[in-house]
Amino acid sequence: MPLRRPATAALAAGLALSAAVSAHADEGMWMPTQLPDIARAMREAGFRGRADALADVTAPPLSAVVKVGGGTGAFVSGEGLLLTNHHVAYGVIQYNSSAERNIIDGGFIAEGRGDERPSNPDFRVLVTVGFDKVTDEVLAEARGKTGRAYFDAVDAAGKRIVAECEQSGEVRCSVANMYYGTDFYRIRQLELRDVRLVYAPPRAIGNYGDEIDNFMWPRHTGDFTLLRAYVGRDGKPADYSADNVPYAPPAHLQIARGGLHAGDYAMLAGYPGTTFRHRTAAEFDAQVARVLPQRVAVFDALIDAVETAGADAADIRTRYASQLQSLKNNRKRAAGELEGLLRSDAVRLRGEDEAAMLAATTGDHGRPRATTGDDATDIAALQAILGQADAAAARDQLLTLVASQTQLLRSALLLERLRIESAMADDAARETGYQQRDHALIEGVLRQAQRRYAPSAEKAVLSVLVGRYQQLPDAQRLPAFDAAFGRTPESLKTALDTVYARTTLGEEAERLSRFADARAGRPLADDPLLALAAQLVAAQLDAEDARKTREGEQLRLRPAYMRALFAWRAQQGRAVYPDANGTLRVSYGKVEALAPRDAVAFSPVTTVAGIVEKNTGQAPFDAPQPLLDAIAGGDFEGTAEASLGTQPVNFLTNLDTTGGNSGSPVLNARGELVGLNFDSNWESVSASWWFDPRYKRAIHVDMRYMRWLMARVYPAPALLEEMGLPAR
């Protein structure tokens, strides 16, 4: 237990801290194709397999790792049995739960294949079957262009590649942008549409601790669920049918008999969503100095507005409960990210790293010039473009919230934009979000507004957002907004009162009748809120155009920055992984304890003792009696951790993860499945920007806990046998 631990920036001067924080030995969300390049480092970390066997995402073992719902999962038998998180499969569990049989609370064990339950129709499992570099194809038309033209050329090439790829109807395709426009990859995925629920523990195991323990180590949660993928009798993806047969995956993982100890090698594969690690020093500064503080401030103001609107109105409190919870979560996340970046002194460290990179690669300080003069020019141009984006950031944040935090105005904006996009004959050319495949989602928004809207609350939300907008510098304001709302609080109030008193869009039927017109590209029947939306959408399109122009320039210029980074890291003997973008990645590291604060140290392994300690009998700490009885019974033979003399539950590693890694399989040095990723600690919320090895941890279900539950508490011997495990 290290008594002395590195501390915050303010302490750095006084405490003579170790400067090792930038070493980042375990940082990295590697593309599988990169693993042969870092094989030596993996071996030194303890890996006992062959790194080149991991390089092909379409071959075992990585072909066992799939995208499941919003997260990750892995096949664990040759007959399509699929392991993921309880929270990733929660929609499936909910879909099969009813008042008569509440399987959310009670859990579910299929009584044989015939009893496996279909998932909600939009639930998907994606098996990656192709991963090819298409950089030249994507950039061919873009080269020589700038700004919006560069953006459109890349966008069009991507859409064309996807359309060609999907022509056979056998696979779903996408184009992934690696290293910010440096490389592009075409990804081909089987879309499994018949996925069934096989085994889910009760909520009070699968989600033990819920929001209270979320992001909090130590955890004591059995956050796992087993599904099974089915295909048609021809072996091809198919909609649900009783005739379908289990899918034979290209590979499946073997669950280990033993577990890991502090310091042991661990690795993880999954589909992490988005990170910002390779953003520029100026972007780090903007995030910490402006974006996050503004986000916290505007969420605070929105929370206050919604709470005030509901203070004396139970009906409004009910309608806005979900939105309020979401606002609070977003506020908490932003504050946590800000706190973490400050704690890690990320702005200073990223700034020093970038300055050293530029000095080392552009020929300053007498070092050899690793970057061409053109690249140096591009990097300077990139900095200028990022300055423009920074200036527009506060406005863009407010515009986004105007569209996302309102119900009726959001509906009107959607209808107006849908009308405009639908007027284009070519569905594929329409803006993402307004194509035919998106109509169901839009209709859902238009319908749900009914249960989530109150005029006074929506006006309060808009008063906050437009009120802050009115304070922006002249250069950032949009004429259409000024025309609609004026420049003073009084004019804003008058405009809102007038529009909301007269609009009829509060009626669901009124919204749906416009929807029918909008999706057909026809003019919409008059309404004051639609008239306002027409003004605002025109302004949004202008802002969007400016944004796409800036983004085009970034797409064109960032590769120069990345080349400098590659050269700089090469000088340091380090490889560079691309920032996360929802594609399959591998990270490796080890089981590691956490000492997040002065005098506080957390062991990397929790045990069933902690379940009993936390148990209050009240949700979310209401462990089921069979679990409590089994813990008291103490029969952990075959699944206990010998060094602890009891049953392990969760464990902690320093693996590099972010949102999307939920359900990622954690493998030991021999590639066996030892854990299931499901959470991270609060201190690592800022890791999407900055990996601080002192604080970044990932939280996993120990597979021995799953095995013990399935053997002794809620037995499923056939499933254990199917996974090649002792039935008890």
Added chain:
Amino acid sequence: MPLRRPATAALAAGLALSAAVSAHADEGMWMPTQLPDIARAMREAGFRGRADALADVTAPPLSAVVKVGGGTGAFVSGEGLLLTNHHVAYGVIQYNSSAERNIIDGGFIAEGRGDERPSNPDFRVLVTVGFDKVTDEVLAEARGKTGRAYFDAVDAAGKRIVAECEQSGEVRCSVANMYYGTDFYRIRQLELRDVRLVYAPPRAIGNYGDEIDNFMWPRHTGDFTLLRAYVGRDGKPADYSADNVPYAPPAHLQIARGGLHAGDYAMLAGYPGTTFRHRTAAEFDAQVARVLPQRVAVFDALIDAVETAGADAADIRTRYASQLQSLKNNRKRAAGELEGLLRSDAVRLRGEDEAAMLAATTGDHGRPRATTGDDATDIAALQAILGQADAAAARDQLLTLVASQTQLLRSALLLERLRIESAMADDAARETGYQQRDHALIEGVLRQAQRRYAPSAEKAVLSVLVGRYQQLPDAQRLPAFDAAFGRTPESLKTALDTVYARTTLGEEAERLSRFADARAGRPLADDPLLALAAQLVAAQLDAEDARKTREGEQLRLRPAYMRALFAWRAQQGRAVYPDANGTLRVSYGKVEALAPRDAVAFSPVTTVAGIVEKNTGQAPFDAPQPLLDAIAGGDFEGTAEASLGTQPVNFLTNLDTTGGNSGSPVLNARGELVGLNFDSNWESVSASWWFDPRYKRAIHVDMRYMRWLMARVYPAPALLEEMGLPAR
């Protein structure tokens, strides 16, 4: 960091726990006179001094340890300089703070002796100058009596001894009951009445973390203040006068230059208030099964009633803010005590220990009989008496709350009882609390009711308390209460509505005019609430009589139980300390980490890094800028902990403490002052009943932190020199 830790009762079966929890190596609040008996154990624990030098409370070093306000303190110079907690001296700081010079927030450093500030007039320092066994004198008249007569004989003997002892006018005397009526000691104390403020850190150092960190390890608080005791020019205690001179204490402690490390010997002296460690197994069971759950339930109901009464009335919320906070604190304490006793499985362990004691000492199981037949009879009789007390406990709890949680009824009850007691000519014979010395306190209650009373809230409180009273079994109810309030919720409501609509005691003048009559023993002018109080006081006097009869029996019978315990512990090779009773005690142990929950481990030392980590800029985490600057400056020469390379702040020991130990000096193996006790961890709230070595810790200010603050942050070189320390 121990991964495996003993767990709760529910786990005991399953986890094959070590049975060592009853060993209690470090348990004990020893009378100094006992220390020679346990000298060997102290030496084995690391003590390097002579235990017999500690046996005399009137000789160095223990004569340096004094009672200060509600806590403890120690002289640290030959000129009356006295070290205690910031929170113990808080009233003194508050008394000297003003809008013009807010020394609570800014701290205070006297600019020389002339600038030392007088304390509030009722602040006292008590120096123990005599400690003599008077058991025979106290029990002479009681022997052969039973019940109320036994109680009265002991009570009268005690009052007589005190009166004789105080006759000289030089000392304040009291009689302390050790081992529940087994022994009695006469304590003589100098009462120093001129105590001045010398040095106090700012609130944000002295109370850093406040209620949020209270009871929470790790802490980062400089909870210390320096006072100075003055006496008249004749060397005798005197009221404040500019002519007074510093008091020359019989001894003072020397502050150590170094600090302690995990495992190092530590000891502590102070005036712990009340513990219940030697209560019977049946009393433990009653506490856990009934007293604490009832307390939690009734506080919950009162909190709900007061909050409901104030829900739509800001005025009521203001008037009841302080009472509500107190109710919540009491509720939290009761719940924490219950949680701790359950976690430690105290009822089972105490029960097993008592059964083994009775078997070993009363001749059962073929062992030699260590307890006389008379004692065995007495123990059986004691158990019967305790059963009666247990049956009356719920009622007595409610009666106490009726008197303490109301404002107007409390005033009426006080007035009526005062009238009755004052009718007795002999002031000393009047019930404690109603003697002339208590009149000022009663008047304070009568006056403060004005700011803290609202009829609807008081009726709500009484509805809860009397409503619960109405549910008691017939045998526990009092005829007068039934007559006053009836037996149904409706009759209760009618009675309360009627009385509160008509009483004029809501007027301060009405209460004070009755006070003038009551203190003179004259009849009180008519009022419906006083008429009610007259009924209830008569009933209370009956209940009090029954209680004193039971207590007399307990005083008579518990010594037999204690003799059995002495014999049983002797067989185990262990000495027995008396339960805490506000007299000077010594405990010894060591610096020890805490692993309170699964996977959670706390280091026993905190550092200034934690101050910066916790700092939010908002109270209670608003460290002063000079402190933050000094931390960043990093000059800790002479006060740093070498093994950590930085400045320590607080540390943790397993020393045995309870309320009243605030400000206790913590000494190292050579008797030097290394720490100042100021808090304990949440898990040890239940230690007043059961010392569980896994969880019981005490929290201390590291004297090196005080020295660093006084040398580098808010310098006071003259005071450091006076304490024999380097001035910087």
